[in-house]
Amino acid sequence: MTPPTLLETRGLTKHFKVGGGFSRRRLHAVDDVTMTIGRREILALVGESGSGKSTIARLLAQVYKPTGGEILFEGAPLSSMRGRRRQMAYRGDVPMVFQDPFSSLNPAYRVSHGILRGLKLHRPELARAARHEEAERVAEAVGLSAEILHRHPYELSGGQRQRVGFAQALAYRPKLILADEPVSMLDVSIRIGLMNIMTGLRDNDGVSILYITHDIASARYVSDRLMVMYGGHVMESGPTESVLTDPRHPYTRLLLSAVPDPRAPLDVAADTATTEPPPVINPVPGCRFRARCPLAVEECGRVTPELRVLGERHEVACHVA
Template sequence: MPDDPGQELLRAEHLTKHFKIGGALARHTLHAVDDVNFSIGRREIVALAGESGSGKSTIARLLARVYTPTAGEISYEGKPLSRLRSRRDRLRYSGQVPMVFQDPFSSLNPVFRVSHGVLRSLKLHRPELSESQRRDEAARVFEVVGLDAEMLQRFTYELSGGQRQRVGFAQALVTRPKLILADEPVSMLDVSIRIGLLNLMAKLRDEENVSILYITHDIASARYVADRLIVMYAGQIAESGPIEDVLASPKHPYTQLLLSAVPDPRAPLGVAAETDRGEPPKVIDPSPGCRFRWRCPLAIDTCSRVTPVLAELAPGHQAACHVAQSGAEVKAFSA
């Protein structure tokens, strides 16, 4: 029986990751992720959006246990990851929460045929299968992701970029995952190919009962496939909520800025977006206050002194903005 789509699968509470910079005697700290709270439900696609350097990929690596949190906790199916002690428990988690990378070459070995990585994952995570069963399962997942089983015998260089990315999803799928961490999976593909990968993610949610954390800088693609949207800026969550609600009525000026950067085919030639407005985010030893205040035309005195926290401004819709929380209309950038 499929999992209840409203049931929580993973939760991050006060998740923080800092990096010391400057060598052995480092005196500075890069705040890659700061006090982040969010959850992912079963059979749900959550889009994590923001500019480069906002902390999106750091969160993916924290969830994949590549990085150890500086503070905070990640719970999977109600159990804290910090309590995963045995190799069996860690292997089970890595199989149920695999990653699909931006560059498919990161997970494909060009020396071997495509089947090598898929069969190796099956042998590691599903040792109960016989060799013939592993080959049958590899052929099945290739069909699920839209590839012919014949492609298992090809080398990486014989595949197109879109096919290689589908192989990455196939490698993730053979471990019977419950949550796939997809880190910018379509950003290196031609626009004409991206829609097929977005449709594949929706198919995995609907037919394979898989949740997906879709990390992207492209809000337009997030709107196409995601159920919820989390917008990050400078290591913090700026806004989150049901994607249609957030995009129809963005409460944070930064979300409005991202939306203003989406190309509008109706706009006259020469109209430029305002994404370059103001200073870049300060994430090295940041001072108190809103980290977006240097780029925000609505910033008030409180913004420079008090770090805003997420507050619910509509059902399920949260924003970390002093101006929005005061009840004032937030109209900083035109979409």
């Protein structure tokens, strides 16, 4: 059953100017991405570094302004959002948890400072005492004791700092959390705790999550749906188990070949492991994975493949899938 749509993008595009002066070179970080995130859903966005994953998160967080396309939240386009009150409401509904837990907290203040400041900005109806009670509640919701609110960030481990990041987001009563590689800098032994927090936020608090990662194993553990990106394009998307047990795009198979799994037998040729970077500066039409693809045909160099449905909610952008 498909969950109701919370956020949707239509043809979302972001290009960056490369070089100075009158340079016409443009880096196509994200090109024509159409996606949906449902209520109470975790969508994992997977791909190599430079594939455009974090750019999408920053577009959704309104850090970047789109070059083209539209973002709709609860059916309303963000481009029509006017006034500070509406923008603050959206940022409270869609907060972001960053990759680096060591630099996302201000070392000069106690842990409680960021949570209380966020509550004052995004939930002004709460009195001072109620804000402190809510700070304790969200700390306990992510597996921290209330005592930790009185510590400084340098007194916390990496895992504790990242939990504080989720606590800050949860304090706003969000509808969607943008989690950009939230466990990549943590020891393997404590990653599972953070992933359990994400599934708990979905199951117990009804929060949707965009989980950005290059780790397919963790994506399989937490996500309901999976979207694979390469060179600013979406290569494949669908229910997580469908994509990982029956990968249709050669790039998805390449990613999975690095994570052997007996449930997903693969036959990826060794020559797909070349390090040819995707052509994202003033790219010409065609599949951006063609230089690394063992199945590439002549059409792949001329026509950019569009996503097409090959199964139940399973879409692939490939001419020969």
